[in-house]
Structure formats: C-alpha cells, structure tokens
Amino acid sequence: MPEPTLIGLQDQPGHLIRRAHQISVASFHEHLGREVTPVQYxxxxxxxxxxxxxxxxxALEVALDTSTTADIAARLETKGWISRAVLARGQRxxxxxxxxxxxxGTLVAGMEQMQTTLLGGLEEGEREELLRLLRKFVEPDSRKRQGR
Structure with a gap:
C-alpha cells in the first residue's frame, strides 16, 4: 500500500485563509487604527x-451568533456609536x-487605503475574480449545498 502524500502547506486552503485573515486584520489596524475592531466595523x-x-x-448579516452580536452591540452602545431599542417579543x-x-466617516480614507494595500498586487480582473470567489466561498447557501 502506498504511503499517503502530505499536502503542502501552501496548497492547504485552511492555512491560506488563516494567513489571509492575519494579513487583513493587520492591514485593518495599520490603516484604520485600533479604536474599532474589524468585527465592530x-x-x-x-x-x-x-x-x-x-x-x-x-447577526445573520455579519455571520455571527446572536449572543456574540449582542455582546458587541452592547459594547458599541456603551461607546455611544449605536443605539438599541426594545421591540416586540424582546427583539432589539x-x-x-x-x-x-x-x-x-473618519474611516473611509483608511478603508480605501486598506483595499489598495490588500488588492494592490493584483490586476483588475484578478481583484474581481478574488472577490467573486471569496463571496462564493462564504455564501451560506452554497456551503449548505456542499454539506458543510
């Protein structure tokens, strides 16, 4: 029986996604500062x-569970950046x-710089294709169809 072949680290999507996330968060803080986190943004x-x-x-819009979203919303409310009002059935x-x-409004320029930094090494068609593939990858319906 042949020995299993290990998959190279640079061919593992999980590793590349983790690295892309690290790069994205570092770029976010470099260009937008630390007053707001990427998830709060x-x-x-x-x-x-x-x-x-x-x-x-x-919570659904940002792909977080409701308790995490509630915690973040409470922090944003404490900072004075959002308001919450109780609706029927206890919703807010x-x-x-x-x-x-x-x-x-103060973050717009930094976000534009971040976009340029993250996508600047790609040609226009590559940028569009990367974003298209990322949207497809993270779209909840497509992942459910794949059994995930």
Whole structure:
C-alpha cells in the first residue's frame, strides 16, 4: 500500500485563509487604527446600510451568533456609536448614533487605503475574480449545498 502524500502547506486552503485573515486584520489596524475592531466595523457598516434592523438579522448579516452580536452591540452602545431599542417579543432594533456615523466617516480614507494595500498586487480582473470567489466561498447557501 502506498504511503499517503502530505499536502503542502501552501496548497492547504485552511492555512491560506488563516494567513489571509492575519494579513487583513493587520492591514485593518495599520490603516484604520485600533479604536474599532474589524468585527465592530462590520456591524456598524451593516447598520449604516440598514438602520433599525433587529439584532438577530444583524447577526445573520455579519455571520455571527446572536449572543456574540449582542455582546458587541452592547459594547458599541456603551461607546455611544449605536443605539438599541426594545421591540416586540424582546427583539432589539439597532441604529447608528450621530457619533457612530461620524466615526465611520473618519474611516473611509483608511478603508480605501486598506483595499489598495490588500488588492494592490493584483490586476483588475484578478481583484474581481478574488472577490467573486471569496463571496462564493462564504455564501451560506452554497456551503449548505456542499454539506458543510
């Protein structure tokens, strides 16, 4: 029986995804600072586009569990960046505060710089293809169809 062949580290998607995440987080902090975390930024960006959504929907939008989303939302509320209001059935409606909106405004230039840093080594077609493949990879419906 032939010996199993080990898969090279640079051919393992899990390793490459982990490295890409490390690079992305480091770039986020380099260009946007440490006042807001990448996950906090994601929550706030969704609230910017969908003000007043409930906490459960927000959790789905950013692919987090509801308890983690609730914890992060509470921290954002304490910082004065979002407001939460209780809805029927105990749900909470979330929205950016003026301070949260202002904060996101200060991050636009840094986010543009981060995008350039992360995608700058790729040609335009490669950038579009990378983003298309990443969206396909993380899309919940496509992963369910694959049995994950």
């Amino acid at each position: 994601a929550l706030m960006r969704v609230l910017q586009d969908k003000p007043g959504i409930d906490q459960s929907t927000l 409606s979330l929205a950016l505060t003026p301070a949260g909106t202002a904060l996101l």
